[in-house]
Structure formats: structure tokens, C-alpha cells
Amino acid sequence: MNHHVVFLERDSLKVEVRRPNFEHTYEEYAKTKPDQVVSHLQHATIAIINKVGLSEETLAQLPKLKMVAIAATGYDAVDIGACRRHGIAVANIRNYAIHTVPEHVFALVLALRRNLLAYRQEVEQGRWQKSEQFCLFTHEIRELFGATIGIVGEGTIGRGTAAIAQGFGMRVLFAHHESRKKKDMVLTPFDQVLAESDILSLHCPLTPATRNLIGVNELRKMKRSALLINTARGGLVDEAALVQALDDGTIAGAGFDVLTTEPPRNGNPLLGLRRPNFILTPHIAWASTEAMRFLADQLVDNIEAWVAGKPQNLLT
Structure with a gap:
């Protein structure tokens, strides 16, 4: 069979993507809008694809x-169920961001635990220059050694985060949650993880069971000194509830790399936060050069x- 391969979002990868080694024709688009999916495919x-949606309605119009x-x-x-019904194989990327995402987690954690944004702001405002001693003590600085990190999601990225945490001398708790898949580790009840964690880091997929996993009730169960880190999916957290929690001092701070809708063209409650205890980055935790090269190779x-009849990394 002479396959026709179409890449809908070529600009979503900033590295070279090799062509498949079988007979095929190839077409690519820098980006694809929702109303262009059917015509492009x-x-x-x-x-x-990367983030372009494929619904039951769309798939029904693509018999080839x-x-x-x-x-x-x-x-x-x-829509994985619709793909199964239409006999369409779906494969995703596995284990490519096992270093870059955990590193980003700790970039956020260290910046927040040591109040780097607040101290940088004060230097820019000239407060250090006016100090009567050699340093400023205007914001609390907390070590990671001995602190507890709760991890929701026991896949390779969650485990990679745990490995770095252990290197800092932290206590690691993996939470028992509704999307758990692994059974080869000790899991701690979710409410206990919420109550005991100094840092809660999310690394689970977004499913109906995990949507708004962290809401008002969960935030209230956390320590007032705790940080919430989300480098997984924006929909895991009730964003309005998080803003309220930060305003009320329910938790000490948060670091996010994801939002419910991306890009956030129509606004988002987290976009308006201008405070040193909140950091938002534009979904780039995964995007190290090394990780992107690994992804591009595994994609092909x-x-x-x-095509060779030996499928791997299938979701269907």
C-alpha cells in the first residue's frame, strides 16, 4: 500500500523529522485550524498530529x-473510542520527557521555595542597594532537604521527579488516585498526600476521572505552606479555585506550565496573576532540544x- 502521510502541525516541533522508510507520499502544514482538519486529511x-482534535464527527469524514x-x-x-470503532490505529510517544519535565518541576520548586522572584524584584527596585547590611531578609527561604513531595502519577515522569527529589533528601509520597495504572509501588491515600505534602506535583493524564482533580476542597486540605506544581495538564486543576486559594493564603504558592485551554486566547484566571509566589510558563517543560529529538525519532x-505490522505504543 502506498501511504499518504500528512503532518498537521509541523511547527509544533522545532527539530528535524525524518521521512518514513517505506513507500509513501508526504504533505505537511505548519499549523491546522479545527475547520481545516477534514480538508487537510x-x-x-x-x-x-499534536494537539489538533480528532472527534467522532471528524473521523467519520475520513474513510481513508x-x-x-x-x-x-x-x-x-x-476520541480513542471512535478510532477503535473506525479501525484506526493510534500511537503516542512514551518516555521522551523523563528528564526535561522533572528538571522544569524543580526549576519552579526552587524558585518558589527560595522566593527568587520576590528577591529579584527587590533588587530591581533598589531595596538591596539601600540595605544597612550585606543581605536582605525580607522573604522566607526554605530548603528542600527533609521536605515532603507528593506526586500524583506514577509513570516515568513522576518517577523521574521522585528521583530528583530523593537526591535533594526529600521524602516522597506517591498518591493513590483514580487514574493509577502501576501496581509495583507503595501508594499513599490521596487525602494523606494532600495533608502531608510540602510540594504537590501533578504528573497524571487528563481524563474524566482526573478533570478538576484539585479543586476547592483539595486545596483546603493542603498545608498553608505548600506549593502546587502542575506540568501535566491544565484541566487537572480548578484554576479559579487556585486563584482564590492564593489570594486567601490557603496555600503558599504555585508553579504551572499548562492551562485548561492552550493557547489562552480568550483569557484565563491565571494569566492575570502578578505575584512572586506564582510562576506560569507557556507549556515548555517538555521542550528541551534533547527531548524533542527523542520525540521526533520515536514518532517516525x-x-x-x-506499517511493518509490528505496532508499538498503541492506544487502540
């Missing part, structure tokens, strides 16, 4: 489509394996 047998290769781990934009590996 009209003749495709293999689609490469046989495989979807997702250039990411998250697959909440794709997934396609080649499926």
Missing part, C-alpha cells in the same frame, strides 16, 4: 485514514513499526 492514510501518530504523550484531543519509529 482528506487523502491521508496516516496522520501526524488508517493510523494517527500523536507527536506527544497526551491524547485527550483524540511508531509509524514505521505499524
Whole structure:
């Protein structure tokens, strides 16, 4: 079969993507709007996507489509059940961000625990220059050694985060939650993790069971000195509830790399926060050069394996 491969979001990867090593024709678009998906994939047998949605309605209009290769781990934009019904194979990327995301987690954690944004702001405002001694003691600085980190999600990124935490001498708790899959580790009841964690870091997929996993009630169960870190999916947290929690001092701070809707063209409660105890980065925790190269290679590996009749990393 002569496959026609279409990459809908080429600009979502800033590295070279090699062409598959089987007979095929190839087409790519820098980006694809929702109303362009059907026309762009009209003749495709293999689609490469990242965040473009593929619904039941869309798939029903693409009778030639046989495989979807997702250039990411998250697959909440794709109706997996509909793909199964239409006989479409779906593969995603596994284990590519095992270093870059945990590193980003701790970049956020260290900045917040040591109040780096607040101290930088005071230097810019000239407060250090006016100090009567060699340093400023205007904000609390907390060590990581001996602190407890709660991790929601026991996959490779969650485990990578735990490994770094252990290197800092932290106590690690993996939370028992509704989306758990691994059974080879000790899990702690979710409410206990909320109550005991100095840092809560989210690393689970966004599913109906995990949407708004952290809301008003969960935030109130956390320590007032705790940090909430989300480098997974924006929909895991009730963002309005988080803003209120930060305003009320329910928790000490938060570091986010994701929002419920991305990009946030119509605004978001977290975009308006201008405070030193909150950091928002634009979904780039995954985007180290090394991780992106690994992703691009595995993306094509997934396609080649499926064409060869030896599929890997399938979701269907």
C-alpha cells in the first residue's frame, strides 16, 4: 500500500523529522485550524498530529485514514473510542520527557521555595542597594532537604521527579488516585498526600476521572505552606479555585506550565496573576532540544513499526 502521510502541525516541533522508510507520499502544514482538519486529511492514510482534535464527527469524514501518530504523550484531543470503532490505529510517544519535565518541576520548586522572584524584584527596585547590611531578609527561604513531595502519577515522569527529589533528601509520597495504572509501588491515600505534602506535583493524564482533580476542597486540605506544581495538564486543576486559594493564603504558592485551554486566547484566571509566589510558563517543560529529538525519532519509529505490522505504543 502506498501511504499518504500528512503532518498537521509541523511547527509544533522545532527539530528535524525524518521521512518514513517505506513507500509513501508526504504533505505537511505548519499549523491546522479545527475547520481545516477534514480538508487537510482528506487523502491521508496516516496522520501526524499534536494537539489538533480528532472527534467522532471528524473521523467519520475520513474513510481513508488508517493510523494517527500523536507527536506527544497526551491524547485527550483524540476520541480513542471512535478510532477503535473506525479501525484506526493510534500511537503516542512514551518516555521522551523523563528528564526535561522533572528538571522544569524543580526549576519552579526552587524558585518558589527560595522566593527568587520576590528577591529579584527587590533588587530591581533598589531595596538591596539601600540595605544597612550585606543581605536582605525580607522573604522566607526554605530548603528542600527533609521536605515532603507528593506526586500524583506514577509513570516515568513522576518517577523521574521522585528521583530528583530523593537526591535533594526529600521524602516522597506517591498518591493513590483514580487514574493509577502501576501496581509495583507503595501508594499513599490521596487525602494523606494532600495533608502531608510540602510540594504537590501533578504528573497524571487528563481524563474524566482526573478533570478538576484539585479543586476547592483539595486545596483546603493542603498545608498553608505548600506549593502546587502542575506540568501535566491544565484541566487537572480548578484554576479559579487556585486563584482564590492564593489570594486567601490557603496555600503558599504555585508553579504551572499548562492551562485548561492552550493557547489562552480568550483569557484565563491565571494569566492575570502578578505575584512572586506564582510562576506560569507557556507549556515548555517538555521542550528541551534533547527531548524533542527523542520525540521526533520515536514518532517516525511508531509509524514505521505499524506499517511493518509490528505496532508499538498503541492506544487502540
